[in-house]
Amino acid sequence: MTGVRCFVKSSLAVLALPVLMAGTALAQGTVKIGALLAVTGPAAFLGEPEEKTLKMYVEELNAKGGVNGQKIELVIYDDGGDASKTRTFAQRLVEEDKVVAILGPSTSGPTMAISQVVEDAGIPLISFGGAAVIVQPMKKFVFKTPHSDRMACEKVFEDMKKKKLTKAGLITGTDAFGKSIREGCIAAAPTYGVEIVGDETYNPTDKDMTPQLTNLKNKAGIQAIMSGSFGAPAAIVTKNVKQVGVTVPFYQNHGVASKSWIDLSGDAAEGVLLPAAAVLVADKLADSDPQKKVALAYKTTYEKATGKPISTFGGHAYDGLMILVEAMQRAKTSDPKKVRDEIEKTKGFIGTAGIFNMTDKDHMGLDLAAFKMVTVKGGNWQLAE
Amino acid sequence: MSRLLSSRYAALMFVALVVIVPGLMLNSSFYLRVGALIFIFGFAALGLNLLMGYAGQVSLGHAGFIGIGAYATAVLPTHFGWNIFAAMAAGVAGAGLIAYIVGGPILRLKGHYLAVATLALGILISMVISNEVKYTGGPDGMAVPRLEVFGFRLRTAQHWYWISGGVLFLGIVAAQNLIESPTGRALRALHDSEVAAGTLGIDAARYKLIAFVVSAVYAAISGVCFALLNGHITPDSASFLRSVELVTMVVIGGMGSILGALVGAALLGLLEQLLAQFHEVETLILGLVMMAVMIFMRDGIVPTLQRLLFSRRAS
Numbered sequence: 001m002t003g004v005r006c007f008v009k010s011s012l013a014v015l016a017l018p019v020l021m022a023g024t025a026l027a028q029g030t031v032k033i034g035a036l037l038a039v040t041g042p043a044a045f046l047g048e049p050e051e052k053t054l055k056m057y058v059e060e061l062n063a064k065g066g067v068n069g070q071k072i073e074l075v076i077y078d079d080g081g082d083a084s085k086t087r088t089f090a091q092r093l094v095e096e097d098k099v100v101a102i103l104g105p106s107t108s109g110p111t112m113a114i115s116q117v118v119e120d121a122g123i124p125l126i127s128f129g130g131a132a133v134i135v136q137p138m139k140k141f142v143f144k145t146p147h148s149d150r151m152a153c154e155k156v157f158e159d160m161k162k163k164k165l166t167k168a169g170l171i172t173g174t175d176a177f178g179k180s181i182r183e184g185c186i187a188a189a190p191t192y193g194v195e196i197v198g199d200e201t202y203n204p205t206d207k208d209m210t211p212q213l214t215n216l217k218n219k220a221g222i223q224a225i226m227s228g229s230f231g232a233p234a235a236i237v238t239k240n241v242k243q244v245g246v247t248v249p250f251y252q253n254h255g256v257a258s259k260s261w262i263d264l265s266g267d268a269a270e271g272v273l274l275p276a277a278a279v280l281v282a283d284k285l286a287d288s289d290p291q292k293k294v295a296l297a298y299k300t301t302y303e304k305a306t307g308k309p310i311s312t313f314g315g316h317a318y319d320g321l322m323i324l325v326e327a328m329q330r331a332k333t334s335d336p337k338k339v340r341d342e343i344e345k346t347k348g349f350i351g352t353a354g355i356f357n358m359t360d361k362d363h364m365g366l367d368l369a370a371f372k373m374v375t376v377k378g379g380n381w382q383l384a385e
Numbered sequence: 386m387s388r389l390l391s392s393r394y395a396a397l398m399f400v401a402l403v404v405i406v407p408g409l410m411l412n413s414s415f416y417l418r419v420g421a422l423i424f425i426f427g428f429a430a431l432g433l434n435l436l437m438g439y440a441g442q443v444s445l446g447h448a449g450f451i452g453i454g455a456y457a458t459a460v461l462p463t464h465f466g467w468n469i470f471a472a473m474a475a476g477v478a479g480a481g482l483i484a485y486i487v488g489g490p491i492l493r494l495k496g497h498y499l500a501v502a503t504l505a506l507g508i509l510i511s512m513v514i515s516n517e518v519k520y521t522g523g524p525d526g527m528a529v530p531r532l533e534v535f536g537f538r539l540r541t542a543q544h545w546y547w548i549s550g551g552v553l554f555l556g557i558v559a560a561q562n563l564i565e566s567p568t569g570r571a572l573r574a575l576h577d578s579e580v581a582a583g584t585l586g587i588d589a590a591r592y593k594l595i596a597f598v599v600s601a602v603y604a605a606i607s608g609v610c611f612a613l614l615n616g617h618i619t620p621d622s623a624s625f626l627r628s629v630e631l632v633t634m635v636v637i638g639g640m641g642s643i644l645g646a647l648v649g650a651a652l653l654g655l656l657e658q659l660l661a662q663f664h665e666v667e668t669l670i671l672g673l674v675m676m677a678v679m680i681f682m683r684d685g686i687v688p689t690l691q692r693l694l695f696s697r698r699a700s
Contacts, residue, residue, distance in 0.1 A: 039664060078664035083526060083619040084611070088422065089661065091415040091542070109525045109619040116616060131525055174516050176524030203512065 030073040031066070031100055031334045033058075033324065034093035036114070037128075037317075038106040041080035045231065045258070046106040049302075049314030050128060051076060054103065056305050057321055067328050079105055086110035087117060094121045100334045103320045104128055106313075108176055115142050124340040126320040128313070130255075131180045135363040141340055143363045145319040145353060146312075147277070147370060149177065149228070150184030152253045155275035155371040156226055157185075157192035165223040165249065169198035169216035171209065171237060172228035177255055178204075181228025197222055204233055209240045217246050224248050230255030235264035242268040249273060254371070258311035262376055273384055275371040277312040279352040281381050285372075294350045315352030323349055323356065393561045396644055400557055403647075404550035414542035418614070419658055421542060424549040425610045427650035428556050430634040431643065432603020435560060437632070438641030439569065440596035441576035442492065443500045446507020447631050450601040452514055452623025453480040454608025459529040459618055460520050469530055477605040484601030485594065492593040504625070511623040526619030529612045545614040552610060553647070556603060560643055563599065572596055576641070604631075637678050639685025648687050 035054055038047035058074045066072055075097045079086035086105050093099045094117060101124045105111050108131035115134075118125040118141045125142050127134050132148040160168065170185055172178035182201070189196050198219040200212035216225055225246060227237050234256040241250050252261075252274040262269045278285060282295035298318055302310050326349065327342035328334055346365060349356040354370020375384040404424070411417055433447050457476025461467035467475070491502040514521050521527055532539045539545070563569050571592045574582040579589050612618050621627065630653065638649025656674065660667040682689040 040668065076664070077661050078667065082621050083617065084422070084615055084622065085657070087615060087617075088415070088418055088658070091418055092658070092661070095413050095415040109621070112525055113615065113617040113619060133525060174518075174523070179518055179523045179525075203516075 029070050031068075031070045031328070032073045032075060032097055033321075034097060034099035034102040035074060035076045036079050036086050036089050036093070036102060036104040036106075036110070037076060038081035038110075039076075039078040041082070043081035043107050045260075045311075046128065046313045047078070047081075049306075049308075049311050050104070050106055050317035052306050053302065053314040053317040054321055056301065057318060060301075061325060067325050068332060068334065070334065072325075075099060079110060081105075081107055081110065083110045083113035087113050090114040090117045094118070094123060099123065100328075100336050101126070101324055101339060103317065103324065108134060108180070111142075111144075115139050118142065121336075122340075123336045124324070124343055126324060126343070128316040128320060130177060132184065138361065138363055143323075143343055143358070145323065145351065145356075145364070146316045147254060147353060147366055148184070148364065149180040149253070150188055151366070151368060151371065152255075152275050153181065153185035153188045153226070154192070155368055155373065156251045156253075156273075157188060157194045158368065159251075159273065159275075159373055160194060160224055160249075161192050163249070166193055167195050167197045167219075167221050167223045169200070169219055169222050169225045170196055170228065171200045171202070171212055171216060171225065173204050173230075173233055174201050175204045177230055178228045181253055181255075185226060185228070202233065202237075204231075206233065207236065209233070209237050210244050213237070213240050213244045213246065217244055222248060224251060226251045226253070228253055228255075232264070234261055238265040238272060239268045241272075254312065257374075258313070259309040262379055262381075269376040269379075271375060271377075273373060273375050276374045276381075277315060277353045277370065278372050279310060279312055279315045281372060281374055281383050284381075284383050290350055290355065291352075295352055298352050312353070319349075319351035319353050319356070322351065393565075396561070397554070397557060399644065400554055400647065404547075404554065408546055408550065417546040418542040419654060421546045421549045421610075421614055423647075423651050423654040424546075424553045425607045425614065426631070426634065426654065427647040428549070428553045428610070429604045429607035430631050430638070430646035430650050431553075431556055431560055432600040432607075433631050434635045434638075434640065434642070434646040435563065435572075435603070436596045436600040437635050438639075438645070439564065439572040439576055440593050441579075442593055442596065443503070443632070444597070444600065445500050445504040445625070445628050445632065446510070447503075447600065447604050448623045448625070448627035449507035449510030450480040450484065450604035451608035451611065451627065452510050452620070453483065454605030455529075455612035455618050455622050456514055456521060456608075457605075458609050458612045459527050462530045463527065464520055469532060473609045476609055477602055480605030480608075481598050481602045484598045488594045488597040488601075489590075492590060492597060504628075507623070507628050508625055511620055511625070514620045514623055521620070524620055526617055528617050529615065531616065532613050539613070540616065542614070545610065549610045549614070552606065556606070557643055557647075564643075568592065568595060573641075633675070635685075637675065637685060639687035639689070642685065642687040642691075645685050645687040649685070652686070 037050050039051050058072050062071045077089040079089055103126050106128050108129035111127040111129040111134050127144040130146050130149050132150050134144050172182040198216040202209050229237055250272055252272050254276050257276040257280050278291040279295040282299045285292040299310050323346050327339050331338040331342040344358050346356050346358040354366045356365040358365035373384040374381050436442050454476040458473050461472035462469045494502050515524055571587045634649030639645030660670055
């Protein structure tokens with residue numbers, strides 16, 4: 001008899017154990033989100049604002065009680081923009097830290113290098129890399145928040161079409177970004193009736209692009225020049241354009257959308273046209289613009305917390321984090337597979353880069369409306385539309 | 386006792402233990418990957434040590450040869466339909482051939498000029514890789530076909546842990562044989578004094594070239610393993626920073642010491658992971674560690690430890 005009672009007791013205890021454990025896990029659990037960012041190295045201008053943004057907003061979310069009653073624990077590793085390092089850290093996040101989702105990497109090469117890791121592990125990844133190859137062809141667990149580089153070309157060509165300009169010259173760097181812009185522009189040109197009459201490239205370490213620009217300037221019938229560059233070379237190209245006396249409209253791209261480009265280019269930046277995310281001109285947007293509230297809030301928060309002018313790059317991190325958190329709230333769990341399904345169902349999410357509508361065929365979810373044509377006037381951003 | 390410890394078999398035993406014991410104990414593919422990377426870069430540093438520590442020549446472009454090995458493994462099968470084993474062999478042979486052709490003229494340079502010439506070579510190779518977008522995929526990199534042996538796909542970190550560990554072991558055996566051969570003695574003579582070596586009838590240019598080619602082949606083999614481990618390669622496998630990392634491994638671990646290269650690679654590889662939590666101060670701590678090694682262990686970690694150990698034993 002005692003034997004039976006003992007058996008019943010112990011089996012009750014065994015049954016109760018998981019319930020008790022689940023209870024404690026709910027009460028004091030945290031949910032771990034990983035981030036791989038190029039905080040140092042050549043892509044630090046991307047990683048640094050991204051890191052600040054993530055830390056700032058995770059703190060804010062936690063102060064409000066976290067997500068699904070759990071506090072968010074952010075695990076950030078600095079990959080220095082190196083693909084192999086990123087892969088090691090991705091495995092560390094997956095196996096050691098057991099994160100439920102990964103934000104980043106900051107650039108495209110490392111994103112491609114770790115896609116297989118997250119696919120195998122079944123953990124959603126929201127990349128901040130620009131290249132379209134990240135989501136084309138589609139991978140089940142890989143998403144991205146920045147506009148594809150091809151969209152920048154499409155926006156520029158749309159603007160050219162409005163102005164009845166049909167002959168464009170390209171000048172692009174041989175780095176990942178420049179290459180992506182170049183391919184995007186060449187592919188998108190026929191759709192907008194634009195003919196690429198000149199196609200020049202330079203190495204990212206070059207200090208003078210006047211020969212390439214002189215070539216473009218002298219191309220018969222050229223009506224506009226589009227540049228695909230970021231960082232220091234972007235400022236050099238901008239200056240050189242003025243120096244060789246280009247008179248046709250000159251378009252830059254979303255990669256230069258930071259205050260430092262204006263500072264480096266000086267007077268040469270005046271009047272240059274470029275497609276950029278709304279966040280750059282947040283205070284100048286029309287009040288009816290649905291993005292105004294989000295963009296302005298992000299700008300104010302970031303500038304207040306860091307004392308530095310915003311760039312669009314930190315905005316990509318904001319979008320990624322918020323899309324993830326909202327997906328977790330909708331899924332009411334942090335189970336990676338269910339969260340993935342909810343990320344894919346993101347509809348009408350208003351972020352800094354635009355309005356996201358993801359589908360099972362589009363893991364970015366932005367359209368051309370996300371870009372605003374902006375220009376520089378008196379050393380500051382101005383809407384050009 | 387000390388003779389046994391310093392003998393070549395002790396070094397081999399040590400490496401075998403370092404490969405086998407963690408390999409059996411670790412079951413996380415993250416740790417195995419970190420181990421595999423240490424073996425792979427340790428292997429490249431071992432080759433570079435033959436050039437720097439024995440022949441006394443500096444190369445700041447060795448990542449270029451890693452790049453050649455890695456990209457040959459990826460590009461030849463993908464774009465030209467080569468058998469992957471043929472591609473691997475071609476990458477290693479190609480790196481050796483380039484080193485042979487380029488090494489002839491540039492090894493006649495001395496000191497800083499030699500360093501600058503090798504630097505330029507490395508940068509040229511990495512520029513070609515970045516710019517030949519059609520074949521290499523440019524800066525976004527390209528996928529590497531998986532290796533299949535008898536229908537068995539080698540793709541996990543565990544597979545590559547054992548393979549790169551085995552390759553490292555064989556590389557050490559080969560390096561030891563080279564050093565103890567007449568060629569090795571000629572190289573050491575060159576390191577101590579090129580003039581004195583010349584009076585003994587040693588053809589300096591020829592032996593330097595041998596060391597350069599051998600080290601390039603080591604780097605290319607490590608590049609092949611690197612590409613197959615990662616499954617996706619980008620031009621930063623051949624970047625200048627990677628070359629500097631290799632030189633750092635050799636100098637910190639100990640120039641002219643077979644185990645030194647491995648210890649240097651292990652130190653850099655493990656510190657990267659240990660300091661990952663505090664990445665704000667990572668560079669600072671790494672710099673301090675390097676300064677400490679340079680000030681207190683001027684010959685590098687392994688030679689200094691050996692001296693401490695054996696001088697105590699002797700007294």
